[in-house]
Amino acid sequence: xxxxxxDKRQVRRAFSRAARDYDAAAVLQREVCxxxxxxxxxxxxxxxxxxxxxxxxxxxxxxLGERYPKAEVTALDIAIGMLxxxxxTSSWWKKLFAGKREGYxxxxxxxxxxxxxxxxxxxxxxxxxxxxxxxxxxxELQRVIKVDGLLMFSxxxxxxxxxxxxxxxxxxxxxxxxxxxxxxxxxxxLVAAGFADPVMEMExxxxxxxxxxxxxxxxxxxxxxNATTGRAPGMMGKAAWKRxxxxxxxxRRDGRLPATFEIVYGHAWKPAPKASPDGQSIIKTxxxx
Numbered sequence: 001x002x003x004x005x006x007d008k009r010q011v012r013r014a015f016s017r018a019a020r021d022y023d024a025a026a027v028l029q030r031e032v033c034x035x036x037x038x039x040x041x042x043x044x045x046x047x048x049x050x051x052x053x054x055x056x057x058x059x060x061x062x063x064l065g066e067r068y069p070k071a072e073v074t075a076l077d078i079a080i081g082m083l084x085x086x087x088x089t090s091s092w093w094k095k096l097f098a099g100k101r102e103g104y105x106x107x108x109x110x111x112x113x114x115x116x117x118x119x120x121x122x123x124x125x126x127x128x129x130x131x132x133x134x135x136x137x138x139x140e141l142q143r144v145i146k147v148d149g150l151l152m153f154s155x156x157x158x159x160x161x162x163x164x165x166x167x168x169x170x171x172x173x174x175x176x177x178x179x180x181x182x183x184x185x186x187x188x189x190l191v192a193a194g195f196a197d198p199v200m201e202m203e204x205x206x207x208x209x210x211x212x213x214x215x216x217x218x219x220x221x222x223x224x225x226n227a228t229t230g231r232a233p234g235m236m237g238k239a240a241w242k243r244x245x246x247x248x249x250x251x252r253r254d255g256r257l258p259a260t261f262e263i264v265y266g267h268a269w270k271p272a273p274k275a276s277p278d279g280q281s282i283i284k285t286x287x288x289x
Contacts, residue, residue, distance in 0.1 A: 004179045008078065008108065009144045015056075016081025018223030022057050023104075025221035028205065032154050032263055033060045033125045039065065039265070045150055047071050047120030053109045053141075053153075054078075054127020058086035071120075074103030076112075078130070079223070099170055104240060110137050121145075124153040124264075129180055138193035145270045151195065156180045157262030164215060164259065168283050169230035171240045183264045195268035199233055202264050208256035211249045216258050 018025075035206050048071055052061045055075035057282045077083050083104045107113050109124070110131055131137045141151055158180050168176040181189075183202045190198040209215045236244075248257060 001219045004175065004195065006130055008130075008176065009128055009133075012079050015077070015079035015223035019057060019079065019085040021221050022082070022085070022223065023059065024038070025218060026056070026059075028207065028261060029056070029126055029222065030059060031205070033063065036123075036125060036152060036154055036265065037063055037067065039152070039267070043150065043152075043267075045121060047149075049119050050074070050121045050123060051114070051119045051144070052123060053124035054083050054130070055086065056127075058125070061086070065133070073104065074105055076103075076105040076107055076109070078106070078108050080106045085113040103265070110112060110140060112140055112144055116143050117146050119144050119146060119149060121150045121152065124155075126154050126156065126255075128153055128155045132138060134186070135189045135192060138189050138195070142195055142270055147270055147272050148170055149270045150267060151190075151270070152267040153265075155186070155264050155266075157264040158182050158206065159260060159262040162260050163248060163251050163257070166251070167244045169247070171243050171247075178226065181264075183266075186264060186266060190266065190268045194270070196271040198266060198268040199263065200266045202262060205261045205263060206263070207259045209259060211257065212245050215248075215257060218259075221237050 015022075047068055050064055050068060050071050050073045052064060052073060052075050055061045055077045058075055061073055061075045066070070075083065075086055083106055087104060092134045105113070109127070110133060122145055128134065128137065138151075145151060160180050161177055165177050183200050187198050207218075209218070251258060
């Protein structure tokens with residue numbers, strides 16, 4: 001068994017429980033969403049159908065609906081509690097989707113119940129890090145996107161929460177943090193999945209806290225628990241927790257404890273197929289009859 005495998009049941013429970021307080025705590029998620037939206041200013045695409053993968057409580061979905069008022073926007077999340085919360089704030093949903101087919105879909109992005117070639121744009125803000133098989137996930141996303149459609153996403157990179165990882169190092173034999181993919185590896189996955197013209201960017205954002213408990217509470221509030229199968233089966237002992245605090249305190253700067261998040265941004269396009277489903281080559285010409 002892979003000790004870093006994500007326990008999807010744990011993910012569903014954690015995010016459903018966090019739904020009520022998520023918006024108050026999701027400062028980083030909103031900031032990254034805003035930065036992604038700014039990147040759309042340079043994209044010439046007017047999608048008819050948009051899929052928001054890992055939509056959470058729907059804040060980003062609303063922004064997409066406002067940007068593309070004629071589009072059908074579907075909010076997809078693995079946690080039913082998140083979607084229920086989104087529907088509970090339905091005043092803006094009703095206005096946004098007035099006279100249109102609105103969409104709420106509880107599903108796992110690794111197995112989408114969506115027809116092939118049916119979506120003009122897939123958008124995913126800080127959700128793909130919860131996938132067990134990221135290369136296969138990109139293949140699945142490529143499947144549902146139309147030719148000339150766009151995939152735009154953000155995810156956490158390898159140095160995310162490096163301070164917390166250092167603090168836990170050697171304390172016991174269990175995993176305490178999820179493992180994140182390297183930006184260059186993600187770019188290679190996109191190409192292998194059949195996407196064209198991938199563009200990858202990375203930046204580091206640092207939040208600061210009063211103490212270690214505040215760091216952990218913030219992560220809990222956004223549902224970002226350790227969901228690996230190699231996590232400890234119960235609560236950490238007092239002695240071990242004391243060591244974690246001591247290790248993290250060594251990193252205190254200017255009276256605050258840092259928590260670094262490496263944000264990986266990516267977008268790519270689905271090109272026209274080079275062969276038909278029966279294996280025949282497709283040759284484009286400029287001849288007109």
